[in-house]
Every structure is written in C-alpha cells, then in structure tokens.
Amino acid sequence: MSNISNNSAQFPDEVDIIVAGGGSAGCTLAGRLAAADPSLSILVIEAGINNKDVPNVVHPAMYLSHLVPGSKTATFHKAKKSEKLNNREAIVPIGGCLGGSGSINFMMYTRGQGIDYDDWNTEGWTGKDLLPLFRKMETYHNDDPGVDKSFHGYEGPFHVSHGGYRSDAFQEDCIRAATETGLKDVPDANNLTEANGIQRWLKWINPATGRRQDAAHAILHPILESNRTGLQVLTEHKVVKVVISNGRATGVECVPNILTQTLTPATQALANPKVIKARKYVVVSAGALSSPCILERSGIGSKSVLNKARVPVVSEVPGVGANYMDHNLYFMAYNSNLTEEESFDPFLDGRRSFDDEIAAFSKPGSSKHIAWTAMDIAAKVRPTEGEIASAPDSFQKLWKRDYESRPERPLMVAVLGPTHLGDHSVIPVSQYMTAAIFLSYPYGRGYIHITGPDVNDENDFDCGILSDDWDLDALVIGYKRQREIVRRMKSFVGGAESVVLGPKFREGSKGSKWDYPTANGAVTQYDPEDDEAIKTFIRDTVATTWHSCGTCAMKPLKDGGVVDGRLNVHGVEGLKVADLSIMPSNISGNTYATALLVGEKAAVILAEELGIQDF
Structure with missing residues (x-):
C-alpha cells in the first residue's frame, strides 16, 4: 500500500498527529518529526496534487507556468474590489500542490532581518534564537570570500546557490549602476543585518541537479520512499474543520477537493466527509489564506464572524483572519540590448524549448538555462537623505518613528532581471529587462473570513494593499530609485521610447525625459503632476x-x-498552527525561508512536548 495517495479509504481512521496542509512549513514539520521518531504515525492532508517529479515544479525555469489560468499547481484567491487599486480586484495565488508555495515560487533566497524576528516579541523566536534553525535547513553554495560562514549552514536538506546559469554581464551592469545611486555591493544581503546592499542573488536551486528546493522534495518524499516511517500523505483533500471535543482537538473532517478530483458514481461515496482522529495533536498548516478559515469553520474566531457564517462558537478568538499582510509589488519593463543568450525572454516567447533545455542539462557544455529564473540581482534598500527630504511630511513622520534609529531596517526590496515577465504575445520578439519593487513592511492590513460552514463557500477577503497611504508614498520612492539605476545601465537601450511598462507622464514634463546616458550624480527631477502619474501607475499595477x-x-x-x-491556539488544547499565518509582523524579503523556519521551529516544539530525545 502506498503511503501517499488521493484515496482516503487507504488511510487509517486514527493517527498520532494530523498536519492539515502540506505546504512548506507542514512538510518540514512532518518530515523532521517522522525522521526523528519512525514510530510516530503522522498524516499530512494536502488539498492539492502530489508534486513528485512534476516537470514545472522541479525545473526552475518553468516557474511562471504555475500562474496561468487553469493551473493545477496554484490556487487563486480573489480579493474584494478596492478604490485604492483603482477599483481592481486583486488576485492572490498560493501553492495548490504538495510543497505549497515553495513548489511554485520564484525561488529567491531571502531571509528577514534579525530585528524582524525580535519584533515578534515572543520568547524563543528572536533572530538569535532562530539562526541555528536557519543554518540547520540549508546547504549554502557561495564561495565569495566576503561571506561570514557563521551565518549559514552547509549540511542541510535545502540547497542554496546561483542556480545553473546567470547573466554575468547583466549582473555586473546592475551592480555598477546601483552603487552610483548609493547602494553597497555586498557579498551577503541575508546575514540578518544588511539593509542597504545589492547582491548577485542566490536561489533555492540545487546546483548539481538543477532542481527546485521545495520542502516536499527536500524532506518529505525521501522519507515516504523509505521503509522505516509512520508518515503518510493524503492528497487532493480539503480539511473542512478541526473536530473539538470538550475543549480539545481530537481530529479533522476532510472531503475530496472537487477542483482536482473528478467524482464518478463509483467514487461518489468518497465525497462524503471523513473524520480522522488524532491521538496527540492537530497542527493546522494550510497557509495564511486557509488556516484561519479552517479555524473559523471549527468554531474558533470572532463571535460576529461565526454567527454570520452560521457556525457555533467553540472558542472566541477575535484575531482569527485579521492582520492579513503581504508585500506590495509592481514591475517596470524596459527594452535592452542584451543578447539572446543573456536573456530569459526566449523561454517566454518560444524561442527556447523547455524540453530541449531539460534534456541538455546534464550534457557537457550545456548552458543550463533550465536551472535559471532570471531573478539575478536584488537589493535591500534604505532611501537616501534626499529621497526622504522630498517625500511628504506624513512619510517623514513614520520614517523618523520606525526607521531612522533602526539602520538594520530596509524600506524595500528591489529586484532586477534580464527579462520581461508580462505577456509576450503583445510585444515584439526581443530581449527586455525588468525592475521590481516591493515594500518590506507595509502598514496596510486586510482580512479573510468565511461566509458559511461549507469548505467551498466563497470567503470574504480584503487584501489591504495600499489601504494605508504611507505605503503608496514609499512605493513612489521605489519607482524613482529603480529609475536612477536603470538609466545608468549599459543594458538599457535608453530614452522614453524604450520604456515598455511604466508611468505615463504628460508630454514635456520633467518625468517624461529619460536622459541617457547620464553623468554620475545626476538625479531625475519630477513635478507634482509627475508624482501623480507615478501613483496612478502604481494603483493600476501593484499586486x-x-x-x-x-x-x-x-x-x-x-x-x-x-x-x-508554543503555537497553541488560544482556548483549545491539542491544536497548533504552524505556517506564515502566525507572523505578528512582517519581515523584509521573500517569505519562503521564514515558512521553512516556522516548520523547523514547530518540529522542535513538538519534539520537546513529545519527549523525543536528541532531536
């Protein structure tokens, strides 16, 4: 009998631990515990498909395929319409297969700052406390002599590297241009303290195999394929709710995921809810958009939300579903003079074949483009004194309060890549370049709540993007900074006519003039109408x-x-949450490393409580 299947009839009715969600944290948690104590019976229940050796999961260059309509590896959440986004309905994709968002993300290796974890203000969760777990998870491939090796791990299951290929000339061009705007060229922007440095960015890619480093392939599948484990995985099933008896979590109710399973008359009986009991723990690990909904359907949440959704209150915890956070991202695209070899665009317009590149990877002399994502350069950025002085008074007030005396706190992350990530069917076949900006700590907050007791009921989701005006002012600074970098780059063709995606400035305005090449030190000037054009562009495109x-x-x-x-849900025994939903405040950077970290920390906590020795 297979220990991973989408048929619930193949699994026992009772286990020691149920992990509701097989994402980055859930796979890490379950895998670590299963490896430490093979006698434990652990069941992971995942709503999506098994990701084992799925081509567009394991091969990095195929990452954008997860975001196309009809994707079988992503789940799309639609937020309510927002005036702050010029009446758009934001779409938020998350991982929709085993391995979670770590199976579909852009693979950028980014840690938060040490002070980010300090700010969680929770015993055992400071940056100093968590550094050993960061080191435990990774095998770090970076031979730059400037890297302090004490901040990294070299024997963990997750490989971190530059991937199979990088556009060296583009990287050098970016870094040279960025240093002219005040950024430092640093060997390691992920040492938990660097807040104003640009780097040749590393990715979650194994340099030997060229494969993505998601938690299912790195930890879960090797254990499942062993003959010495109590670990099992039920795929393509949604957890409806946690079953709670006398104030204690005793199991879960789950049903087949109708988005991945086609039910026939012969299998219709399997569509009935199945209750699986947990002798020791239920751990909800379904992500920030699903974990609170599982809790609410279980009767844990705000009384007003639960009453409206017709769910009896088991434990009143008003914070469930509140405090939704994301980073606010937008892209600019430009014409470049890069060669076809230096560009990722041939993958996106069909000039370069994924199948051919997969076949060629292991051959001598292969370019190894298939183990590339084009996310070649990134920076954690603090604004210059001039940028702060030119910002509105409201921006300066919060900057002074929350950033000025904390030099380890970046304002934003900037990413540059030799490609255009948009629709190539509407632009000429060519080579492009992209600059992206996202805020490290947006003030805007949203929420997600259930509207009824059924797992397939539509949720009430407000993404909160730009709900605080400070965030928009900060993103304007981001636009201006990336523009100063781009117009100093030799890869940029130059001139306003080479802007493929960006603000629409009025003719003759200061912001419409793309002087290029530029003398070092020159800064583009903008008038109030230019600033409004930038804001309109951001509202139209930020996501x-x-x-x-x-x-x-x-x-x-x-x-x-x-x-x-200890990750215990307030008011309920035997129930924990372990995923990014537990973050009380944001971190500066891509969140995958932190999701793995939560899984590692949850495993440590459970091992202590279970009495597992030498964990």
Missing part, C-alpha cells in the same frame, strides 16, 4: 508578492493573537 501572512498571529489573546509562543 501581491505572494507573501501572505499574519492571519493567525502569534500574540496574546488580549492583543488580537491566535496562538502563543
């Missing part, structure tokens, strides 16, 4: 960074918290 978090915050109940520092 999710796929970094959903915060909806089951790790805080005291009286402060709006949902779990405590």
Whole structure:
C-alpha cells in the first residue's frame, strides 16, 4: 500500500498527529518529526496534487507556468474590489500542490532581518534564537570570500546557490549602476543585518541537479520512499474543520477537493466527509489564506464572524483572519540590448524549448538555462537623505518613528532581471529587462473570513494593499530609485521610447525625459503632476508578492493573537498552527525561508512536548 495517495479509504481512521496542509512549513514539520521518531504515525492532508517529479515544479525555469489560468499547481484567491487599486480586484495565488508555495515560487533566497524576528516579541523566536534553525535547513553554495560562514549552514536538506546559469554581464551592469545611486555591493544581503546592499542573488536551486528546493522534495518524499516511517500523505483533500471535543482537538473532517478530483458514481461515496482522529495533536498548516478559515469553520474566531457564517462558537478568538499582510509589488519593463543568450525572454516567447533545455542539462557544455529564473540581482534598500527630504511630511513622520534609529531596517526590496515577465504575445520578439519593487513592511492590513460552514463557500477577503497611504508614498520612492539605476545601465537601450511598462507622464514634463546616458550624480527631477502619474501607475499595477501572512498571529489573546509562543491556539488544547499565518509582523524579503523556519521551529516544539530525545 502506498503511503501517499488521493484515496482516503487507504488511510487509517486514527493517527498520532494530523498536519492539515502540506505546504512548506507542514512538510518540514512532518518530515523532521517522522525522521526523528519512525514510530510516530503522522498524516499530512494536502488539498492539492502530489508534486513528485512534476516537470514545472522541479525545473526552475518553468516557474511562471504555475500562474496561468487553469493551473493545477496554484490556487487563486480573489480579493474584494478596492478604490485604492483603482477599483481592481486583486488576485492572490498560493501553492495548490504538495510543497505549497515553495513548489511554485520564484525561488529567491531571502531571509528577514534579525530585528524582524525580535519584533515578534515572543520568547524563543528572536533572530538569535532562530539562526541555528536557519543554518540547520540549508546547504549554502557561495564561495565569495566576503561571506561570514557563521551565518549559514552547509549540511542541510535545502540547497542554496546561483542556480545553473546567470547573466554575468547583466549582473555586473546592475551592480555598477546601483552603487552610483548609493547602494553597497555586498557579498551577503541575508546575514540578518544588511539593509542597504545589492547582491548577485542566490536561489533555492540545487546546483548539481538543477532542481527546485521545495520542502516536499527536500524532506518529505525521501522519507515516504523509505521503509522505516509512520508518515503518510493524503492528497487532493480539503480539511473542512478541526473536530473539538470538550475543549480539545481530537481530529479533522476532510472531503475530496472537487477542483482536482473528478467524482464518478463509483467514487461518489468518497465525497462524503471523513473524520480522522488524532491521538496527540492537530497542527493546522494550510497557509495564511486557509488556516484561519479552517479555524473559523471549527468554531474558533470572532463571535460576529461565526454567527454570520452560521457556525457555533467553540472558542472566541477575535484575531482569527485579521492582520492579513503581504508585500506590495509592481514591475517596470524596459527594452535592452542584451543578447539572446543573456536573456530569459526566449523561454517566454518560444524561442527556447523547455524540453530541449531539460534534456541538455546534464550534457557537457550545456548552458543550463533550465536551472535559471532570471531573478539575478536584488537589493535591500534604505532611501537616501534626499529621497526622504522630498517625500511628504506624513512619510517623514513614520520614517523618523520606525526607521531612522533602526539602520538594520530596509524600506524595500528591489529586484532586477534580464527579462520581461508580462505577456509576450503583445510585444515584439526581443530581449527586455525588468525592475521590481516591493515594500518590506507595509502598514496596510486586510482580512479573510468565511461566509458559511461549507469548505467551498466563497470567503470574504480584503487584501489591504495600499489601504494605508504611507505605503503608496514609499512605493513612489521605489519607482524613482529603480529609475536612477536603470538609466545608468549599459543594458538599457535608453530614452522614453524604450520604456515598455511604466508611468505615463504628460508630454514635456520633467518625468517624461529619460536622459541617457547620464553623468554620475545626476538625479531625475519630477513635478507634482509627475508624482501623480507615478501613483496612478502604481494603483493600476501593484499586486501581491505572494507573501501572505499574519492571519493567525502569534500574540496574546488580549492583543488580537491566535496562538502563543508554543503555537497553541488560544482556548483549545491539542491544536497548533504552524505556517506564515502566525507572523505578528512582517519581515523584509521573500517569505519562503521564514515558512521553512516556522516548520523547523514547530518540529522542535513538538519534539520537546513529545519527549523525543536528541532531536
């Protein structure tokens, strides 16, 4: 009998631990515990398909295929219409297969700052506390002599590298141009302290195999394929709710996922809800957009939300579903003079074959483009004194309060790549370049709540993007900074006519003039109408960074918290949450490393409580 299947009839009715969600944290948690104690019976229940050796999961260059309509590896959440986004309905994709968002993300290796974790204000979760777990998870491939090796791991299951290919000339061009705007060229922007440096960015890619490093392939599948484990995985099933008896979680109710399974008369009986009991723990690990909904359907949440959704209240925890956070991202695209070999665009317009590149990877002399994502350069950025002085008074006030005396706190992350990530069917076949900006710590907050007891009921989701005006002012600074970098790059063709995606300035305005090449030190000037054009562009295009978090915050109940520092849900015994939803505040950077970190920390906590020795 296989220990991974989409047929619930193949699984026992009772296990020791149920992990509701097979994403990055859930796979890490389950895999670590299963490896430490093979006698434990652990069941992971995942709503999506098995990701084992799925081509567009394991091969990095295929990552954008997950975001196309009809994707079988992503789930798309539609937020309510927002005036702040010029009446758009934001779409937030998350991982929809085993491995979660780590199976479909852009693979950028990014840690938060040490002070980000300190700011969680929870015993055992400071940056100093968590560094050993960061090191435990990774095998770090970076031979730059400037890297302090004490901050990295070299024997973990997740490989971190530059991937199979990088556009060296583009990287050098970016870094040279960026340093002219005040950024430092640093060997390691992920040492938990660097806040104003640009780097040749590393990715979650194994340099030997060229494969993505998602938690299912790195930890879960090797254990499942062994003959010495109590670990099992039920795929293509949604957890409806946690079953709670006398104040304790005793199991879960789950049903087949109708988006992945076609039910026939012969299998219709399997569509009935199935209850699986848990002798020791239920751990909800379904992500920031699903974990709070599981809790609410279980009767844990705000009384007003539960009453409206016709769900009896089991434990009143008002913070469930609140405090939704994301990073606010937007892209600019430009014509470049890069060669076809230096560009990722041939993958996106059909000039370069995925199949051919997969076949060629292991051959001598292969370019290894298939193990590339074009996310070649990134930076954590603090604004210059001039940029701060030119910002509105409201921006300066919060900058002074939250950033000025904290030099380890970046304002934003900037990413540059030799490609255009948009629709290539509407632009000439060519080579492009992209600059992206996202805020490190947006002030805007949203929420997600259920509207009824059924797992397929539509949720009430407000993404909160730009709900605080400070965020828009900060993103304007981001636009101006990336523009100063781009117009100093030799890869940029030059001139306003080479802007493929960007603000529409009025003819003759200061912002419409793209002087190029530029003398070092020259700064583009803008008038108030230019600033409004930038804001309009941002409102029209800003979107999710796929970094959903915060909806089951790790805080005291009286402060709006949902779990405590041991990840216990307030008011219910035997129930924990372990995913990015527990983040009480944001971190600077892509969140995958932090999702793995939560899984590692949850495993440590459970191992202690279970009495597992030498974990």
